[in-house]
Amino acid sequence: MSVIQIQQVSRWYGNVVAVNDVTMTIGPGVTGLLGPNGAGKSTLITMMAGFLPPSVGAVTLDGVPVWRHEAAYRHIGLVPETEAVYDTLNGGQFVRANAELQGLPDPGAAAAAAIDVVAMADAADRRISTYSKGMKQRIKMAAALVHQPSVLLLDEPFNGMDPRQRLHLMELLRQMGAEGRTVLFSSHILEEVQQVATHIEVVVSGRHAASGDFRTIRRLMTDRPHLYRIRSSDDRRLAAALIGHAATSGVQLEGPAIHVQVTDFENFSRLLPGLARELGIRLWEVSPTDESLESVFSYLVGGRA
Structure with missing residues (x-):
């Protein structure tokens, strides 16, 4: 080797x-x-x-x-x-x-x-x-x-x-x-x-x-938010609960989904299932929208250009 x-x-x-x-x-x-x-x-x-x-x-x-x-x-x-x-x-x-x-x-x-x-x-x-x-x-x-x-x-x-x-x-x-x-x-x-x-x-x-x-x-790029797409049984209530939380910097309803900007990934990973359980809301989808290599590369280049 x-x-x-x-x-x-x-x-x-x-x-x-x-x-x-x-x-x-x-x-x-x-x-x-x-x-x-x-x-x-x-x-x-x-x-x-x-x-x-x-x-x-x-x-x-x-x-x-x-x-x-x-x-x-x-x-x-x-x-x-x-x-x-x-x-x-x-x-x-x-x-x-x-x-x-x-x-x-x-x-x-x-x-x-x-x-x-x-x-x-x-x-x-x-x-x-x-x-x-x-x-x-x-x-x-x-x-x-x-x-x-x-x-x-x-x-x-x-x-x-x-x-x-x-x-x-x-x-x-x-x-x-x-x-x-x-x-x-x-x-x-x-x-x-x-x-x-x-x-x-x-x-x-x-x-x-x-x-x-x-x-x-x-994950190391803590100065930029992670973007997630969430679908649930009650998007409006879940979005309202997520707005203003320290782990998020933006929440937007777009069609049949919530788009969330996450600034504290570890905190958010604990927050979301707890909120859903507390509100009696089912989570149908939680998926990152910026985890592709192309997105990462764009962030890195943009951050240093």
């Missing part, structure tokens, strides 16, 4: 600060790296892969700096966002070339196995110039997996993939995470991150904004 540690890392280009004093730990399992365009995600991934040194701080793999450390590279697979492929080669040749660069004893067999993993065997003999963007993403994935790395870094890997390809990649990432590999991927497709990642790191304007699963991040 491999662990990447980023310790007080900054990276700047001239007067532009791309990453600013970021500290995080990426361990076994699947981690989603989130952030708006220009947040520093690609810079962080490039430094984790050892292709770019930090201006300040350290990036290590199992305690060893990855910059200019050949032994560390043998444990890392990188799928860059850019289409870094040779169009004049066919898919099989491209993956085999990466196997040979890794010094594998049987590069042909290793390439064939990696191509099978990404379901590209039928197109392995075609020139890469004929591939769709989704196919190029998959052949890059095969090249990154050819030496069976313990760490896999993917920058926007879902770009250009059709729904079937995305589902296949999602399942592949889950499988590798379950095997104990350290997998990190960035993506703007928040629903897919929510479905695949067991851990989330959020960067905004080059800074580390939050860490955890999306519900944990949401």
